Amino acid sequence: MRETTTVFVSNAFIRALALAGRGDDALAVCCQMSETGLSFDRFTYTYALKACVVGSGSGEMKGKEIHGSLLRRGFERNLHIATTLIDFYAKFGLVSCAGKVFDEMPVRNVVSWSAMIGCLAKNGRPFEALELFWEMMVGNPDEVPNSVTMVSVLQACAALSALGQGKFIHCFVVRRGLDSILPVNNSLVTMYSKCGDLEMARRVFDRMDRRDVVSWNSMISGYGVHGFAEEAIMVFKEMINDGRVSPNAVTFISLLGACSHSGLVDEGKRLFYSMVPEYHIYPSSEHYAGLVDILGRAGRLEEAMKVIEDMRIEPGSTVWGSLLGACRIHCNIEFAERASVRLFELEPTNAGNYVLLADIYAEAKMWEEVNRVKKLLEARGLQKVSGCSWIEVKGKIYSFVSVDELNPQIEQLHALLVKFSLEMKEKGYVPDTKAILYELDEVGKEEIVLGHSEKLAVAFGLINSSAGETIRITKNLRLCQDCHSVTKFISQFTNREILVRDVNRFHHFKNGLCSCGDYW
DNA sequence: GTAGGGTTAG
Numbered sequence: 001m002r003e004t005t006t007v008f009v010s011n012a013f014i015r016a017l018a019l020a021g022r023g024d025d026a027l028a029v030c031c032q033m034s035e036t037g038l039s040f041d042r043f044t045y046t047y048a049l050k051a052c053v054v055g056s057g058s059g060e061m062k063g064k065e066i067h068g069s070l071l072r073r074g075f076e077r078n079l080h081i082a083t084t085l086i087d088f089y090a091k092f093g094l095v096s097c098a099g100k101v102f103d104e105m106p107v108r109n110v111v112s113w114s115a116m117i118g119c120l121a122k123n124g125r126p127f128e129a130l131e132l133f134w135e136m137m138v139g140n141p142d143e144v145p146n147s148v149t150m151v152s153v154l155q156a157c158a159a160l161s162a163l164g165q166g167k168f169i170h171c172f173v174v175r176r177g178l179d180s181i182l183p184v185n186n187s188l189v190t191m192y193s194k195c196g197d198l199e200m201a202r203r204v205f206d207r208m209d210r211r212d213v214v215s216w217n218s219m220i221s222g223y224g225v226h227g228f229a230e231e232a233i234m235v236f237k238e239m240i241n242d243g244r245v246s247p248n249a250v251t252f253i254s255l256l257g258a259c260s261h262s263g264l265v266d267e268g269k270r271l272f273y274s275m276v277p278e279y280h281i282y283p284s285s286e287h288y289a290g291l292v293d294i295l296g297r298a299g300r301l302e303e304a305m306k307v308i309e310d311m312r313i314e315p316g317s318t319v320w321g322s323l324l325g326a327c328r329i330h331c332n333i334e335f336a337e338r339a340s341v342r343l344f345e346l347e348p349t350n351a352g353n354y355v356l357l358a359d360i361y362a363e364a365k366m367w368e369e370v371n372r373v374k375k376l377l378e379a380r381g382l383q384k385v386s387g388c389s390w391i392e393v394k395g396k397i398y399s400f401v402s403v404d405e406l407n408p409q410i411e412q413l414h415a416l417l418v419k420f421s422l423e424m425k426e427k428g429y430v431p432d433t434k435a436i437l438y439e440l441d442e443v444g445k446e447e448i449v450l451g452h453s454e455k456l457a458v459a460f461g462l463i464n465s466s467a468g469e470t471i472r473i474t475k476n477l478r479l480c481q482d483c484h485s486v487t488k489f490i491s492q493f494t495n496r497e498i499l500v501r502d503v504n505r506f507h508h509f510k511n512g513l514c515s516c517g518d519y520w
Numbered sequence: 521g522t523a524g525g526g527t528t529a530g
Contacts, residue, residue, distance in 0.1 A: 008521065008522070011521095011522060012521090012522070015522070015523090041522095042522095042523075045523095046522095047522085050524095078523095080524045082524085083523090083524040083525065084523080084525095086524085087524070090525095109524090110525085111525050113525085114524095114526075115524070115525040116525090117525085119525090146526095147526075148526045149525080150526085151527055152525080152526065154527085155526085181526095182527080183526055186527040186528070188527095190527070190528070214527050214528045217528040217529075218527075218528050220528090221529065248528090250528055251528085251529095252529095253530070254528075254529060257529075290530095318530065504530095
């Protein structure tokens with residue numbers, strides 16, 4: 001056979017295996033090609049890179065080797081290959097490698113731009129994703145963004161809680177006639193719900209002429225994170241009655257999350273135990289984590305532990321993480337230690353677990369243990385993730401870190417917060433400084449909690465918005481106890497609605513109360 | 521004769 005024919009056949013084989021999810025087998029065929037002296041062509045490279053993504057283990061290393069090989073043969077400038085490379089690096093979270101390929105491309109089109117925007121959006125760099133989108137729009141009038149581009153851009157807006165930008169993109173989507181495309185609408189539902197506008201999410205959802213399982217799941221999880229478990233379950237029932245789409249594993253993860261945020265213990269248990277008999281969906285570690293979360297938050301730690309012990313699969317880090325989170329709420333040392341032992345084995349570099357355990361010890365005033373955990377954290381070269389909050393004002397994002405000395409408005413924000421603090425103390429408020437894990441006098445600790453990023457963002461929101469406008473804030477961590485009570489007070493004192501999205505859920509503060517019912 | 525980017529959860 002001629003070599004071109006042989007390469008063609010091998011390509012087809014590699015492609016088929018990669019498409020079937022058998023990346024390792026596909027790569028084995030690649031190796032055979034090399035051994036028999038057949039050289040890759042431009043098609044082989046794209047299929048081989050795809051195989052690295054769907055393979056089991058060493059895909060990252062194999063892909064880098066493939067990159068080296070195609071580089072030596074001058075294929076990196078090929079549009080399709082470069083785009084595939086960007087996507088390969090994106091899937092392994094190697095943003096700077098993807099960026100390097102993108103920057104060095106001699107020619108780009110809408111697909112390569114979208115691949116890079118998607119890479120940033122999915123790897124925790126939503127701000128840069130939007131920047132790149134605008135660069136594409138402004139600097140490259142010939143490249144018209146399409147529905148795929150819009151999905152990634154909407155994802156970035158959702159991650160940032162950038163409602164203003166999201167609405168702008170929504171208008172753009174309508175003007176371009178992309179509003180009948182299913183994934184675009186699904187992304188709109190998620191964008192509006194993550195930006196805190198649940199009504200608009202529902203409106204988009206209701207107007208969709210076709211819905212797939214992602215549409216339903218998006219709406220269910222939207223209600224769930226906003227603390228409306230009953231509505232989430234109603235949407236689920238609508239989905240079942242409609243009958244055109246079957247629920248999947250994600251549906252139940254969303255439902256269990258919804259029950260957990262609202263404290264619906266019995267309903268959550270009922271849903272969990274209906275999965276296999278009614279829907280033939282076998283619970284994964286994430287589902288067990290959901291159930292453990294529901295029971296744990298409700299203070300039923302023994303029952304949660306029993307669920308873990310009786311699991312039919314090996315409990316993953318999410319399960320132990322749920323238990324540890326519950327131990328923090330209910331200050332249970334014994335189970336916290338059991339969960340930590342497993343978590344430190346399963347994910348030794350997750351700083352959050354060490355911090356949670358230290359918080360639990362601190363709450364119990366077990367300072368020696370607090371120091372022991374802190375030393376462990378340091379010994380492993382890890383750092384506590386620092387708190388960060390942000391707010392969108394007139395389409396621009398303003399972000400704050402705790403005790404934000406570099407912020408130009410810090411004096412003004414601080415003065416406003418001190419004023420609130422004094423008023424609150426007259427009404428019996430005592431600052432909650434338990435979250436501070438190092439020794440400091442009480443005055444110093446109060447100063448620090450008053451400088452928490454979330455409070456700075458609230459103060460900024462109050463100064464830069466008009467009465468009647470809802471203040472929308474996003475935070476990268478769980479809301480601390482003190483910020484929660486202070487925000488409740490501010491909502492009453494200023495007669496303003498404040499919406500805070502923390503890392504897990506939304507809190508609607510109004511008239512001195514929070515929608516989470518102080519249960520989060 | 522074969523090619524590239526997309527939505528839900530955690």
